[in-house]
Amino acid sequence: MDFIPVTEKDRNEMLKQIGVSSIDDLVKEFKPALTRKLNLPKPMSEFELMQHMKTLSKKNTILKYFLGAGSYNHYIPSAVNHLLMRGEFSTGYTPYQAEISQGTLQAIYEFQSFICLLTGMDIANASLYDGASALSEAVLLSSSYNGRNRIFVKDGLHPQYLEVLKTYCEGTELEFTNEIDEKTTCVIAQNPDFYGNIENLGYLSEKAHKVGALFVTCVVEPTSLAILKEPGNYGTDIVVGEGQSFGIPINFGGPYLGFMAVKDFLLKKIPGRICGMTTDVKGNKGFVLTFQAREQHIRRERATSNITTNQGLMALASTIYLALMGRNGLETVAKLSYGRSHLLHKKLVSIGFKPLNKKPFYNEFIIKTPKPSSGIISALLKKGIIGGLELGDDMMLICCTETNTIQDIESFVSTVGEIL
């Protein structure tokens, strides 16, 4: 397949204009020259490509998920993708030229507003890569704000987020601590935590503030914010998290949507793009990227972060999703996710599973299995169900969203019942 429109006649005229006789003359400085063809497959026509990709995609098995753990299978209204596929949105880049990017810029402004409304914070940025890197950026922000380098992480952080955080800390010379004291730069807690537990973290933010540390809340399942207390309400200075639940397919783990929101006093320290409302020469309302003096293309080695390309189109997806669902729709998503998971939990307890959550949970719970979890997972797999995440020999992390129907739940329970 060929996406080059230059004809042979054009090419010859162009070479003549340049003053060379062949394209090879233009690349003769490129050393060392590759003297063979690259060892790649034969080019495919569009038809062949589609057949090939369909075959490949069918090697994956898509089942009914009772599995979350950082990737949540919520329903996505059709309209999201129809709008997202518009080339006006998808084929532009970072809106440096504000006059011809008002669509993207207003959408970012709306995204920032949605994130602030949901989290109860003052300022949000235009997105970061994913939940895990957003958490790492929060730590860098904290350290740059108070000049300290020790991180306290409350139990219950997503293990893969912790791994990413450790990787970032290795490079940036930050370390972990078990004490909250005058050397602590920030205290991190995930809410709901990896095991599903929900807490009012006011006590922990107080503890952090008492020693001058920042308090960071990490939200991995943000539909919970439709019903749960907003983190800004219990003393959080930085909220970071994963926006995938808002209209973004699970897509084998990416592209997802990191987000960050902060209290006013951290405005000049926040990483990434920020969009602001202003006026044009005629006094009309308009939007621009603002506070760019924080960023790498201006500040270079003194930037607040190295980030440039973020997850723009995913931020747009979540904005459209939130607009489509609205207050009522999002509350329904949260209520159904809560309701379905509590229904399954109750049914599993009634057939001999032991509850392990010591606190209330939202749509995900950890439970002790009466038989080895691997056997339970396999039995469910045979019925087309991914029953959850195995945690050790006799524990499972199970999740429901509004896409898990009551029939699915009954089938889950009866399948498990058969092997007990």
Place this chain on the structure above:
Amino acid sequence: MKLIFEYEEQITGHLSDEDIPIELPDDLTRNELPLPNVSEIDVIRHYTNLSKKNFGVDIGFYPLGSCTMKYNPKINEDVAMLDGFRNLHPLSKDDCAQGSLQLMWQLEQYLKEITGMDAFSLQPAAGAQGELLGLLITKAYFKQKGEKRIKAIIPDSAHGTNPATAAMCKYEIIVIPTDSRGNIDLQKFKQSLTADTAIVMLTNPNTLGLFEENILEICDLAHKNGTLMYCDGANMNAMLGITRPGDQGFDMIHLNLHKSFSTPHGGGGPGSGVVGVKSFLADYLPIPRIIKQDNKYILNNIKRRSVGRVHSFYGNFGMLVRAYSYIMSWGTDIRKVSEYAVLNANYLLSLLKDIYDLPYDRKCAHEFVISSEKFGEKSALNIAKRLLDYGFHPPTIYFPLIVHEALMIEPTETESKETLDRFSFVLRSIADEIKESPQVVKGAPYTTPVGRLDEVSAARKPNLRWIPK
């Protein structure tokens, strides 16, 4: 246009409501959810109308230097949307994920062949995260060797991400100037290369759009000094099938799949900043690695010397699907991409160099930098704004920083001669306008949804979100 929050209350929601009691104590629940309820038709109109205030490759010529704004084939969108890819949970067992794992493994093989590297990680979500990974590997490598190396050499023409990333990793940054031919200054380079130099970060071809003429010698000198060579692969679109960074002597590279491999830029992402390394650094790549064993693909979590993980899961998988699809459509002919990218750039340069100044008079690679300094201060900005009235996206301006009033132009291979002719005609006309009616150019643009925006008050009186009344 009004904000989505300013619509009057309507009927919304895409799920049937059920009466489900929430049994949570008050200190865990919120009092109100201050989101709007807007009907689907109004949401569709709102964002469709917003999209009409945007510019993209699908609308017109977008020669934004360093960003490779080439056409994004629509077939790649369709294949990325296939149910089997889109609806696979990242924690599915390997048995259920063979299609996706095969795609990723195969993509790694193709990227190895294209770059001359020995191993790849697909985790980094964008070029800047790829750079971070490169420097984390550098740190781990020297730590393992027991060498204390604290310096990173970076040319003055580098992308801002290079020094920003090096600073994140606490490296001392040594900036090397550019010589009169637009190369990194070899003498200064030699002087700066000391026993504590960990890494040299180079973009090749560099941000002036020029192939580094001394690249073989630079890599050789660095290696003799025990220093690693990192390639910022933002400009890979010049080299596909022509020359390979791995053969030039680079030890590591990040590729921006959203540039050379045509995944759409999305209004600022998602991108993908995959990282390739030579075999002696392969063990440092993030886990999990994808391995092929008895014709099965497996996610391997054995850490060995790995720096750890840089992504919640495995990277921006949807972008990997598009890049894979792009490579499959070109296959063995992929060299043509770079040949025509270089042809188009040199052709456009030949049409413009008599009216604008060319700071380094050489044949260019896939992009070039001209200067409008002779048209006065802020002329690059004014020209950029005037181009909007003619229906073009402007070039990158004021970068690289070493060229005054820089216009950095990257036409890409997907543009026709007709488009390039028209663009050069317009740039000539604007040069005439500057001489004949300078006020017209200074006041531009006139035809866009809004005029020039007040960036000063945007920063002085920040309005960064909607606040409920």
